[in-house]
Amino acid sequence: MSKIVVRKSQPLKGTVKINGAKNAVLPIIASTLLAKGKSVLKGVPNLRDVHVISDLLRHLGAKVEFNEDVLTVDATNIDTCEAPYELVRKMRASFLVMGPLLARFQSSKISMPGGCAIGTRPIDLHLKGFKSLGAHIEMDHGFIEAKADKLIGTKLYLDFPSVGATENIMMAAVFAEGTTIIENVAEEPEIVDLANFLNEMGANVKGAGTNTIKVKGVKELKGATHTVIPDRIEAGTYMVAAAITKGDILVDNVLIDHLKPTIAKLREVGCEVHEMDNAVRVIGPKEIKPTDIKTLPHPGFPTDMQSQFMALLSVSKGTGVVIETVFENRFMNVPELNRMGANIKIEGRSAVVQGVGQLQGSTVNATDLRAGAALILAGLVSEGETIIGDTYHIFRGYVDIDKKFNSLGANIEIIEE
Numbered sequence: 254m255s256k257i258v259v260r261k262s263q264p265l266k267g268t269v270k271i272n273g274a275k276n277a278v279l280p281i282i283a284s285t286l287l288a289k290g291k292s293v294l295k296g297v298p299n300l301r302d303v304h305v306i307s308d309l310l311r312h313l314g315a316k317v318e319f320n321e322d323v324l325t326v327d328a329t330n331i332d333t334c335e336a337p338y339e340l341v342r343k344m345r346a347s348f349l350v351m352g353p354l355l356a357r358f359q360s361s362k363i364s365m366p367g368g369c370a371i372g373t374r375p376i377d378l379h380l381k382g383f384k385s386l387g388a389h390i391e392m393d394h395g396f397i398e399a400k401a402d403k404l405i406g407t408k409l410y411l412d413f414p415s416v417g418a419t420e421n422i423m424m425a426a427v428f429a430e431g432t433t434i435i436e437n438v439a440e441e442p443e444i445v446d447l448a449n450f451l452n453e454m455g456a457n458v459k460g461a462g463t464n465t466i467k468v469k470g471v472k473e474l475k476g477a478t479h480t481v482i483p484d485r486i487e488a489g490t491y492m493v494a495a496a497i498t499k500g501d502i503l504v505d506n507v508l509i510d511h512l513k514p515t516i517a518k519l520r521e522v523g524c525e526v527h528e529m530d531n532a533v534r535v536i537g538p539k540e541i542k543p544t545d546i547k548t549l550p551h552p553g554f555p556t557d558m559q560s561q562f563m564a565l566l567s568v569s570k571g572t573g574v575v576i577e578t579v580f581e582n583r584f585m586n587v588p589e590l591n592r593m594g595a596n597i598k599i600e601g602r603s604a605v606v607q608g609v610g611q612l613q614g615s616t617v618n619a620t621d622l623r624a625g626a627a628l629i630l631a632g633l634v635s636e637g638e639t640i641i642g643d644t645y646h647i648f649r650g651y652v653d654i655d656k657k658f659n660s661l662g663a664n665i666e667i668i669e670e
């Protein structure tokens with residue numbers, strides 16, 4: 254397995270181009286199962302997770318090709334509606350094939366996704382939605398089997414605006430008889446991108462981006478061509494890199510509207526942030542001011558940016574509090590940052606981050622994807638070398654992370670072992 258070595262760097266300067274969003278493309282790829290004919294997805298990031306879901310679709314019988322950043326899927330012929338453990342355990346988003354398979358074939362059997370380093374991550378809300386549409390759900394030997402004679406439009410209220418449940422139920426409802434109204438849904442930009450793609454394929458989905466989505470059942474979907482939205486979390490990570498290294502980075506290919514909470518917090522810590530049409534320039538402050546952060550469903554501060562800001566606050570001039578309300582266990586990177594000399598204390602769902610003058614390079618482990626990104630950010634301003642293990646988490650979500658950082662003046666090396 255590879256390790257990432259990060260050496261202390263000068264202030265990072267230059268331009269970095271952001272790839273398509275992992276969290277948009279995964280549900281969109283799953284949704285291609287709904288259509289007969291070929292779908293062409295553009296701006297697809299070359300990430301481990303994209304390869305995992307492509308393999309899952311191939312296992313089901315779809316034809317999938319991935320060249321440069323274009324992924325084509327033809328799911329006209331599907332051989333099986335069963336997704337095995339080996340494919341689902343690699344990535345929780347694999348469970349997103351259940352909604353489309355149930356919608357198109359009235360049957361689907363998917364291995365239960367496990368928890369992960371950030372929480373137990375149950376799927377009860379997904380199942381509640383399928384049941385409400387008329388599916389019968391059974392759990393058997395670690396599999397969840399959903400079956401229906403036919404799905405019928407329904408009205409349901411999500412107890413929590415879960416991103417995955419909103420996506421899965423929205424996809425399950427596209428062929429249901431009548432109209433499905435889902436209330437208290439997630440409003441993330443990735444939900445809007447999925448709804449746009451579904452509509453491009455011929456679905457009738459309204460309200461994505463608000464807290465109520467209405468899906469009017471249609472008879473069939475056809476393949477469509479779609480460009481995936483830019484990755485707001487990858488963008489945010491490079492924006493924090495400008496702040497922590499006191500550099501000056503132009504982050505290109507972004508949608509400013511999706512970056513509002515990140516921009517607001519960067520301004521609070523003293524950054525100069527210039528918003529442009531499709532780019533944002535972040536100039537780091539001489540001294541990083543502390544701030545408080547509370548993660549929330551969109552449009553609140555994204556949990557996927559929490560770890561990166563934790564690294565930033567570790568070197569601020571003062572004390573900040575980070576409250577994680579979305580996942581119950583997303584502070585696994587705190588002991589790793591503390592190994593690097595940070596001063597962070599956890600109290601339940603809050604972390605009190607007292608800024609220190611200097612971090613020290615250490616041997617640390619990426620406990621999850623964004624925790625890994627946070628360790629890279631911390632490594633950029635640590636004395637000496639930071640050696641990061643369990644790097645596969647990082648490659649789930651960041652394309653060419655070493656090359657992109659090095660083009661800005663960093664000294665990051667991937668060592669294959």
Ligand SMILES: CC(=O)N[C@H]1[C@@H](OP(=O)(O)OP(=O)(O)OC[C@H]2O[C@@H](n3ccc(=O)[nH]c3=O)[C@H](O)[C@@H]2O)O[C@H](CO)[C@@H](O)[C@@H]1O
Pocket residue numbers: 275276277279345346372373374375376377378379380413414415416417418439443556557579580581
């Ligand atoms: C591939 C993808 O898009 N991943 C994102 C997605 O994950 P994911 O879709 O898994 O996240 P959810 O929004 O579903 O989870 C949020 C919270 O709801 C809980 N929950 C969820 C479903 C359910 O049936 N029951 C339940 O209790 C979860 O345990 C968690 O505490 O949204 C998260 C929240 O913005 C992001 O951090 C992830 O990067």
Ligand SMILES: C=C(OP(=O)(O)O)C(=O)O
Pocket residue numbers: 276345346371557622623650
């Ligand atoms: C938690 C994340 O992803 P996933 O839901 O795929 O684990 C993430 O992108 O930070």
